[in-house]
Each structure stands twice: as C-alpha cells, then as structure tokens.
Amino acid sequence: MEDIKNGSTRKFTCADCGTKACEPADVSKMPSADVCLTRMSDPEQFKALYSDEDKEIALNAARTESQGYCRWTRLEETMAFAYRMGYHRIGIGFCVGLSEEARKLAQILRDNGFEVEAAACKCGSVPKSFIGITREEQLHPDRDFEIMCNPAGQAEVLSAAGCDLCIILGLCVGHDTLFIRHCSAPVTVLTGKDRVMGHNPIAAIYQSDSYLKRVHSFIRDTFGEKGQ
Numbered sequence: 001m002e003d004i005k006n007g008s009t010r011k012f013t014c015a016d017c018g019t020k021a022c023e024p025a026d027v028s029k030m031p032s033a034d035v036c037l038t039r040m041s042d043p044e045q046f047k048a049l050y051s052d053e054d055k056e057i058a059l060n061a062a063r064t065e066s067q068g069y070c071r072w073t074r075l076e077e078t079m080a081f082a083y084r085m086g087y088h089r090i091g092i093g094f095c096v097g098l099s100e101e102a103r104k105l106a107q108i109l110r111d112n113g114f115e116v117e118a119a120a121c122k123c124g125s126v127p128k129s130f131i132g133i134t135r136e137e138q139l140h141p142d143r144d145f146e147i148m149c150n151p152a153g154q155a156e157v158l159s160a161a162g163c164d165l166c167i168i169l170g171l172c173v174g175h176d177t178l179f180i181r182h183c184s185a186p187v188t189v190l191t192g193k194d195r196v197m198g199h200n201p202i203a204a205i206y207q208s209d210s211y212l213k214r215v216h217s218f219i220r221d222t223f224g225e226k227g228q
Helices: 043-047 052-068 074-085 096-111 151-160 175-182 213-223
Strands: 002-005 008-011 089-094 115-120 165-169 187-191
Touching: 052 074, 074 096, 074 165, 074 187, 089 096, 089 151, 096 115, 096 165, 115 151, 151 175, 165 175, 175 187
Parallel strands: 089 115, 089 165, 165 187
Antiparallel strands: 002 008
C-alpha cells in the first residue's frame, strides 16, 4: 500500500501498522495481504535464516525475557543472558565520556563471576586527520590535532582477547556501526550515546510531539529543503 502525502510517496510498513496481530497470529486483524509481511511470507523462509547458534541465542534471549519481564533492568537481563549462554569473558566497548560508567560496569560484571576486557574509544590515539577531518572541523579547532574514535580498533582488541560477548556502552552514532561490523563476537547494546538526553536516546521519540517537535523537520532545517 502506498499513499501520496505532501508530494512524496510513502510505503506502508510494519511501523505504520497498529494491529500487532502478528503476535497472536490473528490473520483476521492483519492488514491486507499485499502489505502485511506475515501474510506475504512463508514462515519456513524465516526459520531457514537461523543457524543452530542463532537458535540457541534466540532461545536464551526468550528465556531471559520471560524470567525477568518487567522486573529486571537491561543490565540484569544482559548478565542473565550471558550466564545462560555460557559466556564467561565479556568485552566492553565504551566511550571515554562514560569512563566512570565503564569502571562500574566492569566491577558489576566481575562481582557476578565474569571476566572483563574493555577498550576505550580513543585507544591507539589515531589522529582525526587520518579520516580526513580538517583542523577547522575539529571539536576544538585551536588544537593542533584531535584523536579520533577508533571503533574498529576497539572491536579488534576485544575480538583478539577472545571475548564471548561484547557490550556497547555509549558509542557514538556511526562508531557503534563500525564496532558491530568489525566485532567477531556477538554484540549487545547497554546504551547508545546521547549527550542531550543523558544517554537515553529514545527520550527524543517520547518528546517528539511536544518539546522536541523539531525532530520532524530536522533534515530539512539542518541541511536545506532537499536534505543536501
């Protein structure tokens, strides 16, 4: 299903569906077959995507959800999941701006019997000029150079250390993308970076119809009418 709004074409997706009918598998309440992923898909196609390891991860994630539903924090769920999976060595890929949080997280994990490896985002001290950042583009142009975030390096360090599971703690947008891409171990996110929202990124969605209405026109307002 596509509709025309403000001169642009918008495709109907799961984000536009309010029925949640796929969860009870109630076909009578699902959107039409030409737009509903569940009605268009063969369940066997989805099942085929899961390796034995994938199924074990999904199984223990579901068991963790069931046991801690609305009782455990995400931190507690992360530890329970790791324990169920038999993960022992946990890696922390963190932003230096959350160094104190990383220290406390490492201690909590150790208190619960896990081994901890950690890599800060500035590890290696690679200058931003390496990726083409000019002095004028630096956060502090008055400095001769600035050190770039090094998520590929973080992932390499933690992978080489034999981590069973890696936790992202406050990596910036894009840097988290590279960390996940380069990490050989499974990755989970404890929190993303959001300096404005106290590292609670989804708060911007909750405020999008009141104090943060600006997010609805952010690209146009920031980059121009065509978003360039």
